[in-house]
Amino acid sequence: MEKSLMKGNEAIAEAAILAGCRHFFGYPITPQNELAAYMSRRMPQVEGTFLQAESEIAAINMVIGAAAAGKRAMTSSSSPGVALKSEGLSYLAGCDLPAVIVNVQRGGPGLGTIQPSQADYFMAVKGGGHGDFYKVVLAPSNIQEMVDCTYTAFDIADRYRVTVMILADGILGQMMEPVSLTKPEQKPLPAKDWAVTGKAGRNRNIVNSLYLSPEILEQQNIIRFKKYDEIKKNETRAELYKTDDAEICVVAYGAAARISKNAVDAAREKGIRAGLIRPITLWPFPNKEIFDLADKVKAFTVVEMSMGQMIQDVELAVKFKKPVNLCSRTGGMVPAPEQILESIERSI
Amino acid sequence: MNRSILLAGFGGQGVLFAGKFIAYIGMLSGNEVSWLPSYGPEMRGGTANCGVTISKTPIGSPIVLSPDILVAMNLPSYDKFEPAAVSGAKIFVDSSLISRSPERSDVETFCLPAARLAESSGLKGLGNIVMVGKVIAETGLCDLDAATEALKKTIPPRKTDMLEKNLKALKVGMES
Amino acid sequence: MSIVFERPKALADVVTSYCPGCTHGIIHRLVAEVLDELELTDKTIGIAPVGCSVLAYNFFDCDMVQAAHGRAPAVATGVKRANPENTVFTYQGDGDLAAIGTGETVHAAARGENITVIFVNNAIYGMTGGQMAPTTMPKQITQTTPYGRDIKTAGFPIRICEMLATLDGTAYCERVSTDSVQNIKKAKNAIKKAFQTQTERKGFSLVEVLSTCPTNWGLDPVKSLDWLRENMLPYYPLGVYKGGN
Numbered sequence: 001m002e003k004s005l006m007k008g009n010e011a012i013a014e015a016a017i018l019a020g021c022r023h024f025f026g027y028p029i030t031p032q033n034e035l036a037a038y039m040s041r042r043m044p045q046v047e048g049t050f051l052q053a054e055s056e057i058a059a060i061n062m063v064i065g066a067a068a069a070g071k072r073a074m075t076s077s078s079s080p081g082v083a084l085k086s087e088g089l090s091y092l093a094g095c096d097l098p099a100v101i102v103n104v105q106r107g108g109p110g111l112g113t114i115q116p117s118q119a120d121y122f123m124a125v126k127g128g129g130h131g132d133f134y135k136v137v138l139a140p141s142n143i144q145e146m147v148d149c150t151y152t153a154f155d156i157a158d159r160y161r162v163t164v165m166i167l168a169d170g171i172l173g174q175m176m177e178p179v180s181l182t183k184p185e186q187k188p189l190p191a192k193d194w195a196v197t198g199k200a201g202r203n204r205n206i207v208n209s210l211y212l213s214p215e216i217l218e219q220q221n222i223i224r225f226k227k228y229d230e231i232k233k234n235e236t237r238a239e240l241y242k243t244d245d246a247e248i249c250v251v252a253y254g255a256a257a258r259i260s261k262n263a264v265d266a267a268r269e270k271g272i273r274a275g276l277i278r279p280i281t282l283w284p285f286p287n288k289e290i291f292d293l294a295d296k297v298k299a300f301t302v303v304e305m306s307m308g309q310m311i312q313d314v315e316l317a318v319k320f321k322k323p324v325n326l327c328s329r330t331g332g333m334v335p336a337p338e339q340i341l342e343s344i345e346r347s348i
Numbered sequence: 349m350n351r352s353i354l355l356a357g358f359g360g361q362g363v364l365f366a367g368k369f370i371a372y373i374g375m376l377s378g379n380e381v382s383w384l385p386s387y388g389p390e391m392r393g394g395t396a397n398c399g400v401t402i403s404k405t406p407i408g409s410p411i412v413l414s415p416d417i418l419v420a421m422n423l424p425s426y427d428k429f430e431p432a433a434v435s436g437a438k439i440f441v442d443s444s445l446i447s448r449s450p451e452r453s454d455v456e457t458f459c460l461p462a463a464r465l466a467e468s469s470g471l472k473g474l475g476n477i478v479m480v481g482k483v484i485a486e487t488g489l490c491d492l493d494a495a496t497e498a499l500k501k502t503i504p505p506r507k508t509d510m511l512e513k514n515l516k517a518l519k520v521g522m523e524s
Numbered sequence: 525m526s527i528v529f530e531r532p533k534a535l536a537d538v539v540t541s542y543c544p545g546c547t548h549g550i551i552h553r554l555v556a557e558v559l560d561e562l563e564l565t566d567k568t569i570g571i572a573p574v575g576c577s578v579l580a581y582n583f584f585d586c587d588m589v590q591a592a593h594g595r596a597p598a599v600a601t602g603v604k605r606a607n608p609e610n611t612v613f614t615y616q617g618d619g620d621l622a623a624i625g626t627g628e629t630v631h632a633a634a635r636g637e638n639i640t641v642i643f644v645n646n647a648i649y650g651m652t653g654g655q656m657a658p659t660t661m662p663k664q665i666t667q668t669t670p671y672g673r674d675i676k677t678a679g680f681p682i683r684i685c686e687m688l689a690t691l692d693g694t695a696y697c698e699r700v701s702t703d704s705v706q707n708i709k710k711a712k713n714a715i716k717k718a719f720q721t722q723t724e725r726k727g728f729s730l731v732e733v734l735s736t737c738p739t740n741w742g743l744d745p746v747k748s749l750d751w752l753r754e755n756m757l758p759y760y761p762l763g764v765y766k767g768g769n
Binding site for chain 2: 171176178260261337
Binding site for chain 1: 536565566567568569571572578579581582585586587588589590591592595598599600601602603604605606607610627628630631
């Protein structure tokens with residue numbers, strides 16, 4: 001398959017179309033605009049819907065409508081816009097609807113900056129909506145992986161009836177790398193017999209998140225969390241890089257991980273046995289993989305483009321067996337490999 | 349061939365396109381490549397720049413902080429990035445827009461009036477490709493055939509009628 | 525023996541959650557009768573709001589989606605764009621449609637979204653216990669306007685039909701009332717016209733139904749109807765504001 005250069009934002013958009021998504025609802029915000037612009041060009045060519053909504057909130061609610069109608073639907077935004085979508089994310093979970101949402105992160109809080117950031121980890125993994133629920137969060141670290149994650153996202157969403165978030169950042173959204181776009185493999189997925197399509201020939205379907213009886217809501221939540229257990233078991237993904245003999249293990253995801261790889265290589269050139277574990281799913285988090293490494297390495301260095309958010313999950317996974325250090329840049333700044341290398345050297 | 353290339357100029361000079369062209373040259377010669385634009389508010393009519401990395405090994409950071417090839421298409425970009433280039437870097441300056449002399453003596457500076465050369469060859473607006481031609485000639489990035497192939501990939505299908513003009517501009521740059 | 529009166533098929537055989545004397549029940553029935561008469565029930569998807577009619581998904585016997593507060597027109601947009609052959613309606617109160625969901629309402633209308641909105645205006649937030657609504661009358665006493673709505677601090681009521689009639693995307697909007705048998709008949713005609721506007725693919729249709737809230741107005745059902753007539757009708761004139769020909 002011939003490769004071509006594509007921006008991450010555009011690669012996700014084309015991958016979504018190849019995955020059968022025909023309904024996109026968005027709202028302009030930098031640095032994800034190329035995604036919506038691409039959809040506005042492509043959707044009419046494939047008889048799909050592109051709709052520029054009046055707000056982020058309207059856009060996610062349109063996704064709810066299209067998902068309730070049984071279609072693969074998607075929205076994308078960047079940090080402040082994703083915060084606005086929190087309401088809809090909670091309703092998607094409460095209604096057990098499959099949907100895909102992209103967050104091309106920028107620096108915050110507030111209006112912050114449009115430069116790349118990873119400061120929405122908490123919002124993506126822990127919060128981003130009220131109530132007892134999780135989203136599956138995929139964190140690609142190159143453009144080809146953004147394509148593959150998009151395919152995976154739609155499949156996971158449909159298989160488990162959950163929202164899947166693709167958590168990228170300004171670098172990944174804006175940069176171009178060679179990608180090959182082959183049509184994803186069709187996987188057998190459950191029929192959407194719950195969708196609202198008109199009740200002709202069957203009993204009515206109701207898509208709803210309201211349970212006035214706490215006994216029933218409790219049961220619903222317990223059932224949903226059993227589904228989450230299945231997801232943890234089947235869908236947890238992480239990449240291990242040079243960890244076999246590592247004495248120092250870097251933990252990083254997304255753009256920070258690809259930069260960390262350079263630092264790991266540089267450390268090895270200096271004779272330091274460094275390795276990297278890169279969570280590809282931030283939820284579910286690769287707890288076991290990190291815990292297993294805790295017996296082998298001397299220390300962990302978590303590299304994040306934030307003041308340190310994922311580090312909390314790493315500490316939980318390590319269970320205080322080994323020191324966990326932070327190498328951080330924030331506010332739209334990106335760590336250089338040299339800074340990460342220094343941090344690795346300090347960890348020894 | 350590991351290269352860190354920074355191209356900078358005014359928005360509208362085709363700096364991002366030139367960067368994509370170079371990235372395709374790198375890709376078609378079997379390397380890992382990345383292209384990252386500046387995307388701040390300055391791109392709205394102000395300055396534009398992009399970094400291109402060409403590498404034998406997977407690219408970590410796509411951010412080009414210290415270029416070994418710098419293409420400066422206007423004075424603010426030249427002022428800003430000349431100090432950032434590595435020692436021994438090759439710096440390409442469009443002298444139809446930049447009149448000052450180099451401040452660094454530890455780099456190789458090539459001045460050519462790319463915008464003017466393009467215009468006098470009937471290729472107004474293709475100073476960016478003239479500059480890339482010069483870069484290719486002075487750095488041995490690739491030969492003409494490879495550059496032609498890369499250019500074909502870079503020009504979007506709906507603008508293939510632009511290929512001839514771009515090829516001409518490329519040759520103007522390579523031969524200047 | 526012939527049956528002269530029965531439950532419309534589009535209404536589920538369940539007890540509603542509305543207070544005695546509330547006109548939601550009438551409006552539900554009108555919508556259901558229209559769905560029956562136009563033979564739309566099997567292909568209709570209703571969007572329930574947040575407010576007193578939050579449980580409308582239990583009451584209409586068609587496919588239903590329950591939406592977040594104010595977002596019904598956006599959800600309806602998603603459903604309609606996904607399956608344009610379905611008939612899609614929202615059923616919303618004044619707080620839902622004209623306060624927290626104003627943006628969704630205005631833009632669904634501006635896009636000419638081919639959906640039908642049933643807007644129940646009773647000048648108060650009912651479910652939360654009787655707070656000021658965007659359509660609460662000047663001087664009207666509510667839980668959050670204990671001295672009466674002061675237009676100097678709480679502003680003016682919003683006339684939704686008049687506002688939406690200015691938008692090119694609105695194909696049909698009419699204000700009707702439930703205060704008399706005659707007006708209820710007119711209301712049904714308006715609801716029918718709204719659904720027909722949708723089946724004829726003409727664009728956005730909305731029927732504003734003036735309604736009562738005996739519980740939160742602190743009046744008995746009959747006096748509530750009088751209050752509606754005396755206070756709401758002068759401020760919210762009935763009639764067709766756009767289309768309907």
